[in-house]
Amino acid sequence: MFQRSADGSPALKQIEINTISASFGGLASRTPAVHRHVLSVLSKTKEAGKILSNNPSKGLALGIAKAWELYGSPNALVLLIAQEKERNIFDQRAIENELLARNIHVIRRTFEDISEKGSLDQDRRLFVDGQEIAVVYFRDGYMPRQYSLQNWEARLLLERSHAAKCPDIATQLAGTKKVQQELSRPGMLEMLLPGQPEAVARLRATFAGLYSLDVGEEGDQAIAEALAAPSRFVLKPQREGGGNNLYGEEMVQALKQLKDSEERASYILMEKIEPEPFENCLLRPGSPARVVQCISELGIFGVYVRQEKTLVMNKHVGHLLRTKAIEHADGGVAAGVAVLDNPYPV
Numbered sequence: 156m157f158q159r160s161a162d163g164s165p166a167l168k169q170i171e172i173n174t175i176s177a178s179f180g181g182l183a184s185r186t187p188a189v190h191r192h193v194l195s196v197l198s199k200t201k202e203a204g205k206i207l208s209n210n211p212s213k214g215l216a217l218g219i220a221k222a223w224e225l226y227g228s229p230n231a232l233v234l235l236i237a238q239e240k241e242r243n244i245f246d247q248r249a250i251e252n253e254l255l256a257r258n259i260h261v262i263r264r265t266f267e268d269i270s271e272k273g274s275l276d277q278d279r280r281l282f283v284d285g286q287e288i289a290v291v292y293f294r295d296g297y298m299p300r301q302y303s304l305q306n307w308e309a310r311l312l313l314e315r316s317h318a319a320k321c322p323d324i325a326t327q328l329a330g331t332k333k334v335q336q337e338l339s340r341p342g343m344l345e346m347l348l349p350g351q352p353e354a355v356a357r358l359r360a361t362f363a364g365l366y367s368l369d370v371g372e373e374g375d376q377a378i379a380e381a382l383a384a385p386s387r388f389v390l391k392p393q394r395e396g397g398g399n400n401l402y403g404e405e406m407v408q409a410l411k412q413l414k415d416s417e418e419r420a421s422y423i424l425m426e427k428i429e430p431e432p433f434e435n436c437l438l439r440p441g442s443p444a445r446v447v448q449c450i451s452e453l454g455i456f457g458v459y460v461r462q463e464k465t466l467v468m469n470k471h472v473g474h475l476l477r478t479k480a481i482e483h484a485d486g487g488v489a490a491g492v493a494v495l496d497n498p499y500p501v
Contacts, residue, residue, distance in 0.1 A: 174330030180211035181249025211456040214472020216253030218458030222319035231289035266306035281316035297395040336365040364426030397487035
């Protein structure tokens, strides 16, 4: 997202990193054709030609296919861990279809299915309904309420298996808000990227302010600053899926309740990014089309594959633009607040 600096110039700032169940790669592959069609109907063929091509579903499938190939068993399948009632199934199907085009078959199962029908052999090969699994692709398991005791046991079975995981538990934890905050500490990037001061500077320039709420002087100071100027901060729990962050008066009340509790360490404070609003027309079911003040957030899809400690693939495979009216402080597409969009180069 572009931060509006004091002198009016934009600066690109990072919101977060999602390392599990990154959504809308499939639907984002379809939206360029929608906008091109609308512009062409309006006889704006020149403008239609400026819509950027985008096919993250193909790129995401490429990464899963590479992991399947490295597993080395041509009859093994990809296991997609799905929710019981999945609203976003067509987004997921786009990736499944890309894999099927490569003759890689996907089966969809829930954690409960794995608990009942999953097993490991003596070599830790994973089998579900008697079928060997090469890759486990998680589209569930990113929120605490998605884990019953039975589901935790299923996740442990999957983690112990020889199958490639997208992601494994360590990679999932690496994408948490707390890790993001710790990575922003002085010296941390230098430790991870030794001898690369230019890369460190470029990365650090994208960081918004990130503050620990751990019990102690540092956390106390962060809370005091947020209570004194709540419009400058966002309170973030260790949650994914949208609609979890707290702003303004809600944040103030939460901090007052948390400040004397160890529970506060499960949150971080982040500097509130203030992008420049623009006018756009959002199309949503049940709402009349009207021009409103909006902001957008650009996401970049990346694929990272490693075999033990050997890097196999690390590449950008597409983008996702989400736009929402400025009246909504939090919430994404799944929450019914934002819409899928496309960048328009000018």
